[in-house]
Amino acid sequence: MFASVPDLLRLVAIPVLGWAAFSDIRTRRVPNRLWLPLAGLGVLLLVWDLITHLPPATFDDRLFLVQVGVSVLFVVPFSYLFWRLGGFGGADAKALIALALLLPTYPVYFLPSMALPLVEAPLGVFSFTVLTNTVVVAVVYPLAIGARNLLAGDIAPTMLFGxxxxxxxxxxxxxxxxxxxxxxxxxxxxxxxxxxxxxxxxxxxxxxxxxxxxxxxxxxxxxxxxxxxxxxxxxxxxxxxxxxxxxxxxxxxxxxxxxxxxxxxxxxxxxxxxxxxxxxxxxxxxxxxxxxxxxxxxxxxxxxxxxxxSPGIPFLVPMFVGLLLAFAYGDVLFGLLAALGLG
Known part of the structure; x- marks a missing residue:
């Protein structure tokens, strides 16, 4: 079996977020109508999964509830608070909230010789992995901007950011x-x-x-x-x-x-x-x-x-890349720390 039905349905996040990132690049505007259906699907799939884990009779059942709790009770309010503080835009917050509901735990996709994602963080909260992957990708972007400016001869205090x-x-x-x-x-x-x-x-x-x-x-x-x-x-x-x-x-x-x-x-x-x-x-x-x-x-x-x-890079772009990395590889930050012997 390639994957469970809920995990297959969760793949819809890729084209939706990809289209949102493209729209954000082109116009810096993302229609609100994208997020409610994605969040609604997340709630339905969460109820589907909860049916198989309630009452929590095993360690895996209890771990599942903890993972869902972290995704819903931490990632959701964090996204809202960061938006209110001006850390990112409304579309970014709505996308993270929808992903927190849709992807609270790690999905599993079986290929002939491996299972994806390859690297799972210890806590196993997939929406948090998407968030940390997004941050890693966003950190790389200023380095690319700086390299471009250096090659173009545009040397200035703002060369990493503009x-x-x-x-x-x-x-x-x-x-x-x-x-x-x-x-x-x-x-x-x-x-x-x-x-x-x-x-x-x-x-x-x-x-x-x-x-x-x-x-x-x-x-x-x-x-x-x-x-x-x-x-x-x-x-x-x-x-x-x-x-x-x-x-x-x-x-x-x-x-x-x-x-x-x-x-x-x-x-x-x-x-x-x-x-x-x-x-x-x-x-x-x-x-x-x-x-x-x-x-x-x-x-x-x-x-x-x-x-x-300013480069004006929309946060949805690194978020989309972070989502792709999460589905294909897993937790990039944890993988880097493990490679350095710190994970």
Whole structure:
């Protein structure tokens, strides 16, 4: 027999999480509708398994209950708490919660010459193995970014955590700026917030690059538009924030924007770039953006040809790789520790 029916059904996590990771790479948005069916399947399969282990008459029965308890009572609240603290996004937390319900214990898949996974951690909580594998994969990513920057000659304090791009590529990039005109920063302008601002102004990146003085003067703000959520290509779907957005993806071209005289003192403006007006007029905080952060980012992008941005790697990508490793190999961290004689 290749595997039990519940374990075969648990393989559905691979295509679902794979599609979610692809969607997160392309748009940084994952529809909410993915997670409830996956969590519901997990609950059904958990009940199926519980029937065979209750009442707990053997050591294996008791161990199974402990493993389920750790997965449901630790991984689930940990995922929620880490999301609330800003450790990762809502989709990441929902994916981990769904996996904690779907994969509380190690599945077993029999091949002609072996059984997968190959390496099982002592506690045997599969969702925890997926989590630790994800962390291991995520740690490797900055090393790859640093190597890429080194080969490209982009040497900077941010070379392990960011990359340089042409400002003309920003309309389709994700992440946040890693610098201002004054130096490097980890709290730069979110590129989704930048797109929101330009859509609200009815302007475009071309105007920002070619005629920034047309946007610095808050008096040039006349008609404003739906800022959307800042994604590159906003469809009419409900995203992780729980809000539906219009399908229109193009910037409005606001004919009311005129270029001020060159001798205008932009420092005299009460609200340069209309940053406060923008943030006061929208719902939410535009990804934590402050007026100062928005102004610094706009000044940088309008003055430079290349800028440092965060890689913007979605956490769902290392999670998907960690899931594949968990099914095929098992616990990568425990395997590494065992190889070093520490496991």
């Amino acid at each position: 990359r340089r791009v042409d400002v003309t590529d920003l309309p389709s990039e994700h992440g946040r700026l890693f610098e201002t005109l004054d130096g490097y920063t980890r709290g730069g302008l979110d590129l989704d917030a930048l797109r929101m601002y330009l859509r609200w102004r009815g302007s475009s990146f071309e105007t920002l690059f070619g005629a920034p003085e047309a946007l610095r003067d808050p008096a040039t703000v006349d008609e404003t538009f739906d800022p959307t959520d800042g994604r590159v290509d906003p469809p009419g779907v409900v995203t992780d924030g729980g809000m539906a957005h219009d399908a229109e993806a193009t910037d409005h071209q606001n004919p009311s924007i005129t270029v001020p005289d060159a001798d205008v003192d932009v420092d005299a403006f009460d609200d340069p770039w209309a940053a406060e007006q923008f943030l006061d007029s929208i719902e939410g905080t535009a990804y934590g953006t402050t007026p100062e952060t928005l102004r610094d980012g706009l000044e940088l992008v309008s003055a430079r040809e290349r800028v440092w941005i």
